[in-house]
Amino acid sequence: MRASIVRNRTGDKRERILEAAVRVFARKGFFLSRVAEIAAAAGVADGTIYLYFKNKDDLLISIFEDRIDALCDAVEAKLAGIADPAEKLRRIIDIQLGIVAEHRDLAEVLTINLRQSSRFLKQYAAPKFNRYLDVIAGVVSEGQDAGVFRRDVPPRHFARVLFGALDGMTLTWVIGKGAPERLEKAAASAATILIEGIRERTSGAPRASAKGGAT
Amino acid sequence: MRASIVRNRTGDKRERILEAAVRVFARKGFFLSRVAEIAAAAGVADGTIYLYFKNKDDLLISIFEDRIDALCDAVEAKLAGIADPAEKLRRIIDIQLGIVAEHRDLAEVLTINLRQSSRFLKQYAAPKFNRYLDVIAGVVSEGQDAGVFRRDVPPRHFARVLFGALDGMTLTWVIGKGAPERLEKAAASAATILIEGIRERTSGAPRASAKGGAT
DNA sequence: GGGTGCGGTGAATCGTGGTTCAGGGGGAAC
DNA sequence: GTTCCCCCTGAACCACGATTCACCGCACCC
Numbered sequence: 001m002r003a004s005i006v007r008n009r010t011g012d013k014r015e016r017i018l019e020a021a022v023r024v025f026a027r028k029g030f031f032l033s034r035v036a037e038i039a040a041a042a043g044v045a046d047g048t049i050y051l052y053f054k055n056k057d058d059l060l061i062s063i064f065e066d067r068i069d070a071l072c073d074a075v076e077a078k079l080a081g082i083a084d085p086a087e088k089l090r091r092i093i094d095i096q097l098g099i100v101a102e103h104r105d106l107a108e109v110l111t112i113n114l115r116q117s118s119r120f121l122k123q124y125a126a127p128k129f130n131r132y133l134d135v136i137a138g139v140v141s142e143g144q145d146a147g148v149f150r151r152d153v154p155p156r157h158f159a160r161v162l163f164g165a166l167d168g169m170t171l172t173w174v175i176g177k178g179a180p181e182r183l184e185k186a187a188a189s190a191a192t193i194l195i196e197g198i199r200e201r202t203s204g205a206p207r208a209s210a211k212g213g214a215t
Numbered sequence: 216m217r218a219s220i221v222r223n224r225t226g227d228k229r230e231r232i233l234e235a236a237v238r239v240f241a242r243k244g245f246f247l248s249r250v251a252e253i254a255a256a257a258g259v260a261d262g263t264i265y266l267y268f269k270n271k272d273d274l275l276i277s278i279f280e281d282r283i284d285a286l287c288d289a290v291e292a293k294l295a296g297i298a299d300p301a302e303k304l305r306r307i308i309d310i311q312l313g314i315v316a317e318h319r320d321l322a323e324v325l326t327i328n329l330r331q332s333s334r335f336l337k338q339y340a341a342p343k344f345n346r347y348l349d350v351i352a353g354v355v356s357e358g359q360d361a362g363v364f365r366r367d368v369p370p371r372h373f374a375r376v377l378f379g380a381l382d383g384m385t386l387t388w389v390i391g392k393g394a395p396e397r398l399e400k401a402a403a404s405a406a407t408i409l410i411e412g413i414r415e416r417t418s419g420a421p422r423a424s425a426k427g428g429a430t
Numbered sequence: 431g432g433g434t435g436c437g438g439t440g441a442a443t444c445g446t447g448g449t450t451c452a453g454g455g456g457g458a459a460c
Numbered sequence: 461g462t463t464c465c466c467c468c469t470g471a472a473c474c475a476c477g478a479t480t481c482a483c484c485g486c487a488c489c490c
Contacts, residue, residue, distance in 0.1 A: 013437090031246035035478060036440095045439040047480075056478070133387075150407075157384075157404035164383015165376040172348075172375050189372035192365075197412025228467095250448060251470095260469040262450075271448070 014052045017042045018066065021059050026105035030060055030113045063109060068128040071099065075135060085143030086199065090191050092136060093166060097187040100170050101180040111170050133159040140198065150200045158198055165190050229267045232257045233281060236274050241320035245275055245328045278324060283343040286314065290350060300358030301414065305406050307351060308381065312402040315385050316395040326385050348374040355413065365415045373413055380405050 020042035024033045035056055039046045053059045075095050079088050100107040136159035143149030169186045235257035239248045250271055254261045268274045290310050294303050315322040351374035358364030384401045 034476095039440095046441095046478090047439055048437080050479070051437070150411075153404045153407055154400075157401050158408060160383050160387050160401065161380040161405050161408050164381065164386070165379040167383055168375050168379015169372075171379070185369075186372050186375065189368045190376050192368055193373060193376050193412035194408065195412075196365075197408035197410075201411075249446095254470095261448090262470065263468060265449070266468075 013042075013044065013048070017044065017049055017052055017059070018063060022063060022105050022109050025060065025063070025113050026108035030056075060113065064128055067106060068110070068132070071096075072128075072131050072135060074099075075132075079135075079139070085139050085146060085148060086195050088139045088142075089136075089162070089195055089198075092139070092162070093187050093191050093194075096166050097169065097183055100173075101183045104174070107170055108174050111167060111174060133163060136162055143198070148200055149198045153198060158194075162194055165194060228257075228259060228263070232259065232264055232267055232274070233278060237278060237320050237324055240275065240278070240328050241323035245271075275328065279343055282321060282325070283347070286311075287343075287346050287350060289314075290347075294350075294354070300354050300361060300363060301410050303354045303357075304351075304377070304410055304413075307354070307377070308402050308406045308409075311381050312384065312398055315388075316398045319389070322385055323389050326382060326389060348378060351377055358413070363415055364413045368413060373409075377409055380409065 017038065021033075021038050024038045024041055027033075028037075035049060036046050038059070039049055042049075049059070053062060075092060078095060079091060082088050082091060100111075133156065137155035140149060140153075140155035140158045144151050144155070166187075169183065169190060173183045173186065232253065236248075236253050239253045239256055242248075243252075250264060251261050253274070254264055257264075264274070268277060290307060293310060294306060297303050297306060315326075348371065352370035355364060355368075355370035355373045359366050359370070381402075384398065384405060388398045388401065
């Protein structure tokens with residue numbers, strides 16, 4: 001249990017290395033990042049990295065395992081109190097892009113480094129990735145059962161479209177050096193398109209989802 | 216899209232190297248691919264590669280320059296005869312995912328290797344990428360002018376959502392080993408969501424709150 | 431005070447692989 | 461037949477960077 005529950009210097013140093021790795025990977029990409037550089041950024045010796053991680057790959061993998069699960073947990077927790085599926089989707093969009101806007105380095109690692117090697121991707125990223133897609137698909141199913149979402153789109157497909165759309169916005173935001181508020185605007189557009197796209201168009205129920213926009 | 220207009224062995228060999236590079240990059244990713252391996256796959260000597268390309272990076276860059284432009288040209292050509300903007304969008308989706316399904320290797324290079332290094336990405340991929348986004352955004356503008364698409368979504372945003380969605384579908388299709396027809400089904404879902412999402416709700420739509428929702 | 435162990439260090443190692451370059455061969459010109 | 465030239469070859473070079481490991485020094489215990 002070297003998690004943050006334990007406040008000894010061991011856990012501390014591991015975390016520092018992880019954070020440094022996120023920064024360095026974000027700036028240069030996995031393969032162009034030097035272990036020595038990460039060590040320097042973390043303020044430890046080169047060899048110290050190998051006390052906490054098996055090798056450079058393990059460092060990248062650990063970033064995923066630590067961060068993505070936390071992200072899924074956060075999303076699930078924040079959706080818990082909300083009833084309206086459309087509002088849930090809006091929240092998912094806000095949360096994901098919010099995190100991205102606030103932790104640009106992490107965003108860059110997840111968006112770009114995620115795809116460094118397809119082997120790595122298949123082996124480690126896919127399961128985590130799937131967990132996230134399942135969360136989204138779950139919301140869509142709910143909405144379909146409640147009759148507010150159209151049934152001719154498989155929830156899983158919608159999840160992929162949603163995730164891809166957000167990932168794409170993130171990518172363009174990251175490679176162009178956009179300000180955070182541009183990402184917010186983009187998020188609003190994405191929400192409009194996707195939620196209107198999935199909404200059931202029943203003549204009888206003009207859904208009063210007058211619920212305000214982004215929060 | 217054959218470069219084989221020029222039938223001399225020079226052009227031929229360059230093309231062979233490019234094709235081999237696509238295969239190898241697709242399988243292992245850029246950084247894990249060995250130049251020697253590409254040479255072997257192309258049936259040439261290691262040194263021959265350097266007669267046609269400045270270095271390994273240049274090889275990757277050349278793949279983009281050669282292939283993406285061709286892809287844009289193809290899309291523009293195929294859209295020329297179509298009037299209905301919604302139909303154009305549907306075609307864009309079909310064409311992009313069609314190419315992906317048919318040239319899985321190329322798809323993998325464009326989807327995954329595209330993001331190997333953000334420096335590379337910013338410098339070379341972004342301009343090409345933008346050209347493609349502009350094509351999509353142009354269709355959206357047309358539709359807005361014609362009154363069939365909603366005006367509260369900037370065309371450029373829609374382009375990013377569309378591209379991201381397709382890219383996301385491609386990614387999940389590539390990392391899971393899906394059959395081509397699964398990609399087709401996914402394409403249909405994406406088309407439904409995105410086109411319904413952008414469509415102006417005109418006649419018979421009893422939605423008083425329509426415009427305000429998402430902003 | 432002295433011993434023990436553990437977290438930490440960073441220079442040296444060593445395999446790797448991109449790139450180079452000294453040469454081979456064959457076709458065309460003379 | 462000889463020469464020239466172009467295209468190509470692939471073994472060797474050498475920089476580079478992940479990983480190792482011999483060595484510190486501090487904290488704690490006897």
